Amino acid sequence: MSADHSGNSGIPRRTFLGSIALSILANACNQELQADEGQSSSALTEDESLAIPRRKLGKTGVSVSMVGLGGWHASVPQLQVSESIRIIQSAIDRGINFLDNCWDYHDGEAERRMGLALRHGYRHRVFLMTKLDGRTRASAKGQLEQSLRRLRTDMIDLVQVHEVIRDSDPERAFKEGGIEALIEARQAGKIRFIGFTGHKDPSIHLKMLETADKYGFCFDTVQMPLNVMDAHFRSFEHHVLPVLLRKGIGVLGMKSTGNGVILQSGVVNAIECIHYAMNLPTSVVVTGCDSMAILDQAIRAARTFKPMSKAQVRELLARTRDAALTGRYEVFKTTEELDATTTHPWWLDTDCIKEDCSSL
Template identity: 70%
Template sequence: MPMRPLGKTGVSVSIVGIGGFHIGEPSEQEGIRIVRTALDRGINFLDNCWDYNDGKSEERMGKALRDGYRDKAFLMTKLDGRTKQSAQEQLEQSLRRLGTDRIDLVQIHEVIRDSDPDRCFAAGGCVEALVEAKKAGKIRFIGFTGHKHPNIHLAMLRAADTHGFAFDTVQMPLNVMDAHFRSFEHNVLPVLVEKRIGVLGMKSMGSGILLESKTVTPVECLHYAMNLPTSVVITGCDSMGVLEQAISAAISFKPMDKAEVAALLEKTRAAAAEGKYEKFKTSEQFDGTVKNPKWLETATI
């Protein structure tokens, strides 16, 4: 399994990572099997979130990490809480569900509002909770995620600079259509590379919606994201077949030349123009905290 450095953290992570939401969709036994098989095959990056499947995803991952599997994993989860108190409470719940006393990476989830940067860094905001948790040894690294607009990511990075804070990672959509519309690749990725922040690519297939365009295959989607300066490309695996596809794509990946990249982008240009297939940018379909605003304030699902 190819490995890459996670920014300047000193940690190496697998080129592909397992998405936490999708392991909550099959049976519990199958979800556990997917996680353990991935770890046995050399994938070490595990994604999750406090709110995925009402906490079921974290619980399943916690069960999968028993019997010595925790030592094989670089474990990440996300928190919705914007206040210090809600973030602290959610973190404690995540620690219990995941069955661990330390999470490798915790990220502020769904930074998708113009108000999020100021709110996260405000006195009594969630950043305070994460900094304290890191000092207490409950987490190793801190990052943030978002899928709505690159300008919000850039505002979050500016807010960090203003407060003398440095994120270890940033998670964002990176795919064959993003390059054509509200592009995180063009606008945010160069900043992360310059700052040596770990780049976590997500939505390489947009939960399968990109494939509905009939312009690209799953492996082309994964290889395109892997060809960018990503530390890891996180992909949802709800079956053993999809997991095997991800492993095969990681092992078969070879750097693409400019002509190959140009050809792939040309195939997707027309379909990508207005964000029709990147619904996470253009609709609220994927905005869990918009549907459940209470998650930003409390630790109740």
Template identity: 60%
Template sequence: MSNTTAMQGMLYRTLGSTGEKVSAIGIGGWHIGLKGVDEQLSIRIIRTAVDRGINFMDNSWDYNEGASEIRMGKALRDGYRDRVFLMTKIDGRSKKEAARQLDQSLRRLQVDMIDLVQHHEVLRYEDPHRIFDDEGANAALVEAREAGKLRYIGFTGHKDPKIHLYMLQVAADHGFAFDAVQMPLNVMDAHYRSFEKEVLPELVRQKTGVLGMKSMANGILLKSKTVTPIECLHYALNLPTSVVITGIDSMEILDQACEAVRTFRPMSDEEVRSLLSKTAEAAARGDFEPFKTTSIFDGTAQNPEWLGEEPHRLQQLKPK
């Protein structure tokens, strides 16, 4: 991949059209805030990762009731903030709620500016309309960018590639282009409702930063007994991703992620076909990608209040 450089055993890629150099592997924010992960361990994981060259940090306003952002904020003290590309996500669809969540994230992370803020969990066809309404969340993020609170804007989702494409279309209709897009990219996605086949080519065409997630789907893919963790990471790294975000809850898993980068070589077409053939049967119905086929992973479905109010101009249309 022409936009890939290597230093100290870590690969760096360019984030879309931003010119930012980001590590090919990123630290997932959800795992570091889990109750079963000691806070001191999570800080050690983050700082060790940065010391090993991982500079992309993923997070979200809603992860573990704020614990993930609070822990990352503590870890990024003592000069570590200047060494990372920091990303978080907000759930608010209204301008007011998005601005509130962003300011809360800034306080938790103990920073004045976040490098990339993303609209989280774009799962429904109404989400793009709410986000790009005159009173919508994107207006809040654009204002925050002008105020120096953030640098880049993106969106995430895990449900359906057609909704991602629709979000891109609605953004374009409003004269807006995203800097980055986050989505599931893994050895099973290629077989079922595939982000790789439907969305990835469009992002490459638009020169948008590609953030891959769920390379192992929190270990669910591994339960299929068809692939190893290293194979999962190598497959995702082989795609035109800027960053593959992976959950890390122990030093051993951090070692595994670093080893995957160290041993990664561009895969031949035959190697890709071989890996996909091993997962074809298990992946056929989406059973091992429940974030597509169930609502278990949909935090905003279980907590609709996170989204904020519907646009005022439409509330009068609600049935009485």
């Protein structure tokens, strides 16, 4: 898909109208957030007594913290297990209730550490999400059972089909039974909601949604990159977000700083990146925290957020436009560096990972 030059003066009418609609919806979302919290966002300070604002997760009836904790960063190998647990529990104690994870993160270690952190009463305080790579019925079912064991729970709130990044992924997930396995698990009470995630191209997300419609299925959530660079290049914000809002699907924003790569552009800082994603009609912005300092930053961003004016948005997008147009700061779109299921294709049709299948 070619670069989306939506920042040009020659904006297509369809994109322009879509941007206006998104602005209206974002303002409504922010007004709803303020009403739910019973206070103006401008009154927020870094006082530890302040709760992190919450937003509605699509049509699920659940409210989630506007910032979520990413599972990959919280369990990077350089962290001791005790420090991972400290980061996760501190996030929960300070108001984050949305936890992200994935079956394949660090060969399952991310889920195991999160499971340890959720003991002693923490599990019931959070909305727990993980992702599965399996596209077939057998692989999705097997991976789910592994995730349940590692996370030390008999029910996961949200399970998402991970890395829908190939044009063939949508049909395969439905035709080969991966979605069917998740529906059966939901009926059995092992999961509550079903979603999907991907980071490559908005056209693939749209195809996944269209395929779901063909099979008579509706996702509860969709996770995708939403950041200041995405607004200019292969934009999930312009092409996918309006569809999710029309369908009432919960919007999970990720890669607000592009794993820090966006910050290397020198034109924007971390708080601006996170605030931009929060200013969109997202249910939650998932943020990777591999230290207490980065966790502090994410919480500060949530507590100091207030709706951005149209002028502020225009200024931020104008500042980031030139850096964004080639996609070099969104390497997850333009390279295979972060495509875990491309380098480990067997994850798509087996319930085994390295530690479970020594022959692989």
